[in-house]
Amino acid sequence: MSSSLPVDAIKVASDKHPKPSDVRYQYGTAGFRTLGKLLDSVLFRVGILAALRSKRLDGKTIGVMVTASHNPEPDNGVKLVDPRGEMLEASWEAHATTLSNASTTDAFIEALETLVQTAKIDLSKPARVVYARDTRPSGPSLVNALEDGFKAIGAEARDAGVTTTPILHYFVRAINTKGTPYSYGEDSEEGYFTKLGQALKKLVAGRPPVSPLLIDCANGVGAIAAKTLAAHLGDTLPIVLENTAITTEGALNNACGADFVKTSQKLPPSLSNVLKPGQRACSLDGDADRLIYFYLDERGSFHMLDGDKIAGLVAAFIVEQVKIAGLEEQVKVGVVQTAYANGASTKYLQERLPVKCVPTGVKHLHHAAERYDVGVYFEANGHGTVLFSDDTQATLRDYQPSTPAQSRALENLVSLTELINQTVGDALSDMLLVETVLSHKSYTGVEWDSLYVDLPNRLVKVVVSDRNSFKTEDAERRLVSPPGLQSKIDGLVNRYQGGRSFVRPSGTEDVVRVYAEANIRTQADELAFRVAGLVYDEAGGDPASRPKEFL
Structure with a gap:
């Protein structure tokens, strides 16, 4: 192994992938994400960065996923996955941004040499990576x-081909834990599907058969994975797949998928003649890491069951199983939410277990969830998972139940650790988790939905010239800048029954998002637009973006 950078080889290859002069890249929560046609130089450089990250971690395997998740089809992106299947360590996000913006090959080489020195990378170590992509047309190039x-x-x-983001995360942990006491599973797609399928079969054994579940696959890579999963599950969970046109140009995430359902709060038009009243249905997003459930009532009205509803259902079930097993002293369950969580869901959960609010972004939720014995986190958009600490998994392995009921609950908890993809939010794994709880509780969508009633809410975005002038505190629930704006918002909120509103800058574009809740739908809408009006006036927003409701 060489202990210096292969500069000549990097130079020759780098010249084939020049950086566009007029683009600035930023590695954010979701990695790099922009139009696919602008990402050629970034992908080349990420290949080298991933190898250096692996060397820095003594040759552990690093994952690279090429995807833009719920974004429209012309977009693409790339993100790195650390050895336990978690997101890239935050300090390396800055290295990724620096390398991607080096203007020339020489500047890139210089930035690489600086990184090797500052991060103390031993170049004689091996570099191992596993990589995959979703179904976007820009993926192969x-x-x-x-x-x-x-x-x-x-x-x-190692090329893992075309697969879901969560399966790539699973691979990374499975490869790095192979042959250890913490072995995560067989590092193949077959291993992943077998692990999930066997866990579900154990969890619902002896329970009444269920009606088919309809899955909207967003015309993305989830369609391929869901088809394989369906074969593994057989009659245990009959599945009907819709929106599976992965080769149709422009179809990906178009008027379908989890993001469409969550933001428009309506049925994908393609399902209007397919979904029957009372039937359970869910939507994945383009890379199958988000999940939103929904159903039509007997009048044909649409009801959405989002990430908050999933968190409520799942957390209450896990708390119940821990209690039945007689483990409530040893195993503490907690839930992590963001400010976007519906106030009614927070109240429902707080009556049952500890709830913590953190800033938006999966990495914040994941880290906070790791502090509990069992940490449940779901963003309202349907991205989330459940984490069982190593100590808790050891407790479950060693515990001696003293009654048949305790024994069954313990078996359920152990099977949940197998069913849940703990590396990252995984729509297919989360779907099986939801189906498990619905089966155990004998709930339909109606009964699940009635656990609590969402407060009416509205999300509005205001285009501004500089989002960085908006600074927040208290997990993004309060503004500290611009000065004086928060007290004006407070004054508005106090006029509405059940009123709550917060303002936060987007992490990726020059817009500010305004969220509002109130007891009555018209008041939630009015509060959102009035707060947006305050933001607009304060920030000198783009006149074209001034929502017509508050002209």
């Missing part, structure tokens, strides 16, 4: 650029 990066630095790279 971006993967070629990524592979050029791997070759230039001499990384040992």
